[in-house]
Amino acid sequence: MTPAARLSAAIDVLADIAARRRPAPDALKDWGLAHRFAGSGDRAAIAGLVYDSLRRKASAAHLMADDAPRAVVLGMLRLARGLDLAAIETLFDGGRFSPAPLTPAERAALEDETLASAPHVAGDFPEWLDASLARVFGEERAEEGRALADRAPLDLRVNTLKASRDKVLASLAHLGAEPTPWSPAGVRIFVAADAKSPPVQSEPAFLKGLIEIQDEGSQLAALLAGAKPGEQVIDLCAGGGGKTLALAAAMENHGQIFATDLDIRRLAPIHARLERAGVRNVQVRTPRKGADVLADLSGRADLVLIDAPCTGIGTWRRNPDAKWRVRPGALAERVTQQATVLDRAVGLVKPGGRIVYVTCSLLAEENADQISGFLARHPGFAVVPPADVAGALGDRAEEFLAASRQSAEGLLMTPRRTGTDGFFVAMLRRE
Incomplete structure (x- = not known):
């Protein structure tokens, strides 16, 4: 699939989530079953686009003045993926399997550098939670919300009944594994926004019980x-x-x-x-x-x-x-x-x-x-x-x-x- 076709698929999945109020994993699974031609890399990339759009849904909708799936994806590409107008226009070219070209209103919104000031928009969380988060974080709640909108790394816990952290780090070196900062048994693997998580459950270290997936x-x-x-x-x-x-x-x-x-x-x-x-x-x-x-x-x-x-x-x-x-x-x-x-x-x-x-x-x-x-x-x-x-x-x-x-x-x-x-x-x- 081309990058543009993946964007079209992500928009379709987001529309399904919105229409049927269902969990994202269910919608993504159904899309994959209905489009078996899509490879694992395609499915991972589409999932990344969907999840990034959901992470930045409030700020993306604010930027585009529209909360429709297409608008949220456009806003996400600008705010989360950092694409400029020219790069987005290349993807939204109206070609086969590509999203329709940008409208003048969409182009103007994407050129706007004004950031939202409302904490629930800047922090990408539901407005009804603003008072509760303000109790805990005060004026820092938007910053806390933005951190919650980032993609998490893949964290593992070393089973110290069977192995040391050094042994596990050596066995997972090919995945870029490194120690976590706080837990003495923690191992962390960073995953790029458009990449799929490594199949650690197929690794010998997992099959032998040396590691567990745990934040x-x-x-x-x-x-x-x-x-x-x-x-x-x-x-x-x-x-x-x-x-x-x-x-x-x-x-x-x-x-x-x-x-x-x-x-x-x-x-x-x-x-x-x-x-x-x-x-x-x-x-x-x-x-x-x-x-x-x-x-x-x-x-x-x-x-x-x-x-x-x-x-x-x-x-x-x-x-x-x-x-x-x-x-x-x-x-x-x-x-x-x-x-x-x-x-x-x-x-x-x-x-x-x-x-x-x-x-x-x-x-x-x-x-x-x-x-x-x-x-x-x-x-x-x-x-x-x-x-x-x-x-x-x-x-x-x-x-x-x-x-x-x-x-x-x-x-x-x-x-x-x-x-x-x-x-x-x-x-x-x-x-």
Whole structure:
């Protein structure tokens, strides 16, 4: 496919997403099935155009004074890809499989150098979230939003039960792998805007269980929980098991981790991942209707990790279409779920034990407010100061604290400040 034909395809996919209000991966998959002549490189390039358009949807629509798919793609080429008017006109030439030529209005819009001043436009996030983001970031919310609109690198976690980071870096040198700045087990691969992610799941290092795909922020959240060999740990919202695996490595396969989740479907992948990683200290407690599968663990846990259900705002770099699908009702629902799971953890943790609450959200409603509400309901707990929590990072702790945002309730990582996905981490100790 020519570059112009790829642009036409991206416009069609965006129109499908808008018309049917469906996730971008589903629309891209259906397009690929209907256009089997497109090679893997073509499909990757089209996906890159679609995701970049969704990342910059608000600012692109503002530039073009139009939020139609064609207009958003045009604005994205100017704002995100940095193409000048002449380069864009070459692509939009009206030829076979190419988009129609630019109109005079489109040409004038693309020549306009005026940048949007409204924070939600400059930061490319939904306007209804502006007040919530202003609570956290104030006048910096547009800058934080722009960082969330960049493409994320591919982060991997080295499984230290099987390999060292140096060994993995050597095995992935052909992919340009390098150490992550904060996580001692992190490896990062940068991917160009128009390139497809490397097939790391076909690499020998992955097949042998030496690495897992995991953002550095997620790695740090597990590391900051401070799980130690010999402890009794409950991963209350284990999902696919990413943080469970990281906890097992930190515990050197000693002690016991009980992994569960309210959604049996989310828990399904954990079994194969545990086997591949060589993890031996995890019991998976599969939920059963009408049964408390953790009843025998009451008051026994040194650590209860809550990777809470949330709006996922901190992962917008990887899921740019999600930010345009999230609604106020979803936020309210997540807040209720978070309070419920926090209260559930209380009966599991022993005196002197700790609850570590994690979200991939940047909103105070899901983070600081949840911790404040929990402390009001459960006065027998106290927040462990973020400076103490960061001690798990050793000699990088002080620098990490300077980069992250700290509050009385916990610490916050953001793409702009720490180069990770957005994560909030709070530790609560039972007195």
